[in-house]
Amino acid sequence: MSEQANDAALRHLITLDGLSGAQISExxxxxESLRATAERPVNKLPILRGRTVVNLFFEPSTRTRTSFELAATRLSADVVNFDVAASSTKKGETLLDTLRTLEAMRCDLFVVRHQENGTPEYLARHAAPGVVIVNGGDGNHAHPTQGLLDAFTIRRHKPDLHNLTVTIVGDIQHSRVARSDIHALQALGIGQLRLAGPAALLPEQLQSSRCQLFHDMDAAVRDADVVIMLRLQKERMAKALVESDRDYARDWGLNADRLALARPDALVMHPGPMNRGVEITDDVADGPQSVIFQQVSNGVAVRMAVMAKLLGAFQ
Amino acid sequence: MSEQANDAALRHLITLDGLSGAQISExxxxxESLRATAERPVNKLPILRGRTVVNLFFEPSTRTRTSFELAATRLSADVVNFDVAASSTKKGETLLDTLRTLEAMRCDLFVVRHQENGTPEYLARHAAPGVVIVNGGDGNHAHPTQGLLDAFTIRRHKPDLHNLTVTIVGDIQHSRVARSDIHALQALGIGQLRLAGPAALLPEQLQSSRCQLFHDMDAAVRDADVVIMLRLQKERMAKALVESDRDYARDWGLNADRLALARPDALVMHPGPMNRGVEITDDVADGPQSVIFQQVSNGVAVRMAVMAKLLGAFQ
Amino acid sequence: MSEQANDAALRHLITLDGLSGAQISExxxxxESLRATAERPVNKLPILRGRTVVNLFFEPSTRTRTSFELAATRLSADVVNFDVAASSTKKGETLLDTLRTLEAMRCDLFVVRHQENGTPEYLARHAAPGVVIVNGGDGNHAHPTQGLLDAFTIRRHKPDLHNLTVTIVGDIQHSRVARSDIHALQALGIGQLRLAGPAALLPEQLQSSRCQLFHDMDAAVRDADVVIMLRLQKERMAKALVESDRDYARDWGLNADRLALARPDALVMHPGPMNRGVEITDDVADGPQSVIFQQVSNGVAVRMAVMAKLLGAFQ
Structure with a gap:
């Protein structure tokens, strides 16, 4: 079931599936400790000085790349953005030769983002000793740093996770964010998980005693402590599954009326970038319950933690 | 009239319009003080260590981006080049969400370049407290760091600005460089400004007692202390307004014969990149009166000054 | 004959042609001295702090750019990647104006890669005093840092160069790698050089008493101490010269059977990226005699040496 050996010393971060609550909490x-530093005006730490981080992005994403880049830079690592579209893979170089080449240049940690499931894991299986692979999002498989930053954001506001109800709304089926959120929150012992979305996009195998599927948005949001809205991936989803933006907003969008069904202090979350007016309305996205931009801030801190930990700075 | 509140503490740099001579002089x-440092072999200053500068370029410009990047780097800031073409705006993210996202990652200063007038000002109006927006050029509105570096270059050679005649030649109508030069020089009390170019490209509203329009290049250049040639923006200008490169060179190009009409020690300036053989001949561009590459050097120093000042390093 | 004045103080690195063995050995x-540092976990040296290196790549190559970028970064230089495709050359700026502009921003060293022969040399002839040009590969002319890193790799394994036989196989005619390897190895007094490849791709003028042409791969490889395989440049070579990948592999590819003809401890080299299954088989590329990824590691050390030496750090 678990894709990852649950041994004490985690070497790579490919998926949160199989990690223990203790590993995630670490x-x-x-x-949390790095976040305090990150808030200072001079927010550089010498922790990874002389180490090299490569952003190996096969699927472009300027915002995620920037988050990893800033995380590495603030730990004083050197960062190389290896734009794969422009690189030797065009010339027919294999994925492994690209890895070996960058390893030979003494790059220490690779953030790998790829449109196909399994590429980061494949590279992790073949990485040289001491070299670290971090999954920056692969296909619809996993986005572990997003799962961590979402858990981190929830825990900062509502530390008593065992008593929380968290609702995730959208295209669960194709969402690596949903998958990683679910793994993180379940490992941390979240009270109740609710997954809501169009029937065709709700994977039945995720259902369990502590994870329920909802075919009605109002019911899913009622009394929730946290509502995580997913981005409507227009490009990825079969068009037939969603009739129109407008229908989607009506059936599955979060607006003020729906949010009123949740707990009064419920958090609103979204991994970004938002389709405003589709899965979320402006007043909710910018309202007092939204922690959407805190997620972004926390993302840098969480990525600093992942890099520092996996490169051995915190034993 | 002024677009910018003329208060003591300038927070952003969007336009020079409305700035006092004292503000510009500062x-x-x-x-000037940073330039001396910049000339040293080891030209790094720790002034902005731990601060993050983002080049948010919607309109690509490698040379301007590099100037800002080097300015920030030499102040020891971390620099992120946020390539907007490749970013989430493609995915429909709003401009403000891009700003909020990067603010949430604790980016301190944004250099914004955009093909449409007003984008930097719009972002400045919505920037979080403490976050600084610098206009890196917007549409045909303003290019304030270019205005400052041109004024700086003139002042270094001819400090008695009150007695100078400065001629600007070209497509004044569509030039953000011309507009910012005019604002800088007028605020600093320049003696006489002359604007020259094809009639259709000379905006009448700029005319004043100390700013004259010229429809003849020879007359405009005669006895001038400084001649600023603008780039012929082939892509921006309606084709009908200029008959051909050749006609333009004949009527509005600066060559040795025309330059001989100006003061013997007149400076020749151009914001680059030059269309050699169109608005300027090789012998003039590379001649002893040309300070065109000094403008480039000064650009780095001026951008260092703008970033350092607006981020509070010089109170 | 020599393209480069053989004076004591080398200013640029354009070609290895004409360099003495002593200059190359230096x-x-x-x-070698930097390599030891490069192997340490914290592999930064303050040697080029405050100096600026520009990667001026007209021909894109992410892997070579990354090698130069890391070399500069580990000497603590600031690095600017000047993407020429996106730059002012589009706007018609001349090559020299691009150079002058970046010089004016106080960039100290330019790595120039260009699809046309002679561009780095042209820029070197026009560079300002103190500014250094390093050829990062031009057309089919030269790739001097590749020549140095190949010589370096051979020397580390087999220091007695005078008694070695080195075989280079492939499209010698169009290979800047081959040309620079030949210059480096001949200057260092290599025992015997053998050039092998399809007849149409073997330049007769390279033949000499210590450099033989081979029209048969088996004969070329027999008893060799080093076999350097060139990449089959599909895009560059006239299609008619090679019938098919399969024919090429059969006639000119290195496989285990052929390698068995060489000395038992022969080194296998390739500049990368490899066309696996064409000029080299997987078992050979990944076998115990392959030093292909050592070449990559050595490339960073050699580029550090070139930059440090030419910028005056080692007198």
């Missing part, structure tokens, strides 16, 4: 604790 | 004085 | 000796 990342969050380190992120 | 930037130039700081640039 | 680069290799510096690389």
């Amino acid at each position: 990342f969050l604790d380190i992120a | 930037f130039l004085d700081i640039a | 680069f290799l000796d510096i690389a």
Whole structure:
């Protein structure tokens, strides 16, 4: 079931599936300690000085790349953005030769983002000793740093996770964010998980005693402590599954009326970038319950924690 | 009239319009002090260590981006080049969400370049407290760091600005460089400004007692202390307004014969990149009166000054 | 004959043609001393702090750019990647104006890669005093840092160069790598050079008493101490010269059977990226005699040496 050996010393971060609550909490604790530093005006730490981080992005994403880049820079690592579209893979170089080449240049940690499931894991299986692979999002498989930053954001506001109800709304089926959120929150012992979305996009195998599927948005949001809205991936989803933006907003969008069904202090979350007016309305996205931009801030701290921990800075 | 509140503490740099001579002089004085440092072999200053500068370029410009990047780097800031073409705006993210996202990652200063007028000002109006927006050029509105570096270059050679005649030649109508030069020089009390170019490209509203329009290049250049040639923006200008490169060179190009009409020690300036053989001949561009590459050097010093000042390093 | 004045103080690195064995050895000796540092976990040296290196790549190559970028970064230089495709050359700026502009921003060293022969040399002839040009590969002319890193790799394994036989196989005619390897190895007094490849791709003028042409791969490889395989440049070579990948592999590819003809301890080299299954088989590329990824590691050390030496850090 678990894709990852649950041994004490985690070497790479490919998925949160199979990680223990203690392992996940350790990342969050380190992120908490780094976050304080990150808030200072001079926010550089010498922790990874002389180490090299490569952003190996096969699927472009300027915002995620920037988050990893800033995380590495603030730990004083050197950062190389290896734009794969422009690189030798065009010339037919294999994925492994690209890895070996960058390893030979003494790059220490690779953030790998790829449109196909399994590429980061494949590279992790073949990485040289001491070299670290961090999954920056692969296909619809996993986005572990997003799962960690979402858990981190929830824990900062509502530390008593065992008593929380968290609702995730959208295209669960194709969402690596949803998958990693679910793994993180379940490992941390979240009280109740609710997954809501169009029937065709709700994977039945995720259902369990503590994870329920909802075919009605109002019911899913009622009395929730946290509502995580997913981005409507227009490009990825079969068009037939969603009739129109407008229908989607009506059936599955979060607006003020729906949010009123949740707990009065419920958090609103979104991994970004938002389709405003589709899965979320402006007043909710910018309202007092939204912690959407805190997620972004926390993302840098969590990525600092992952890099520092996996490169051995926190034993 | 003024677009910018003329208060003591300038927070952003969007336009030079409305700035006092004292405010502009302060930037130039700081640039002067930084320029000395910039000339040293080891030209790094720890002034902005731990601060993050983002080049948010919607309109690509490698040379301007590099100037800002080097300015920030030499102040020891971390620099992120946020390539907007490749970013989430493609995915429909709003401009403000991009700003909020990067603010949430604790980016301190944004250099914004955009093909449409007003984008930097719009972002400045919505920037979080403490976050600084610098206009890196917007549409045909303003290019304030270019205005400052041109004023700086003139002042270094001819400090008695009150007695100078400065001629600007070209497509004044569509030039953000011309507009910012005019604002800088007028605020600093320049003696006489002359604007020359094809009639259709000379905006009448700029005319004043100390700013004359010229429809003849020879007359405009005669006895001038400084001649600023603008780039012929082939892509921006309606084709009908200029018959051909050749006609333009004949009527509005600066060559040795025309330059001989100006003061013997007149400076020749151009914001680059030059269309050699169109608005300027090789012998003039590379001649002893040309300070065109000094403008480039001064650009780095002026941008260092702007970033350092606006981020509070010089109170 | 020699393209480069053989004076004591080398200012640029454009070609290895004309360099003395002593000059080449000096680069290799510096690389050797830097390599030890490069192997340390914290591999930064303050040697080029405050200096600026520009990667001026007209022909894109992410892997070579990254090698130069890391070399500069580990000497603590600031690095600017000047993406020429996106730059002012589009706007018609001349090559020299681009150079002058970046010089004016106080960039100290330019790595120039260009699809046309002679561009780095042209820029070197026009560079300002103190500014250094390093050829990062031009057309089919030269790739001097590749020549140095190949010589360095051979020397580390087999220091007695005078008694070695080195075989280079492939499209010698169009290979700047081959050309620079030949210059480096001949200057260092290599025992015997053998050039092998399809007849149409073997330049007769390279033949000499210590450099033989081979029209048969088996004969070329027999008893060799080093076999350097060139990449089959599909895009560059006239299609008619090679019938198919399969024919090429059969006639000119290195496989285990052929390698068995060489000395038992023969080194296998390739500049990368490899066309696996064409000029080299997987078992050979990944076998115990392959030093292909050592070449990559050595490339960083050699580029550090070149930059440090030419910028005056080792007198």
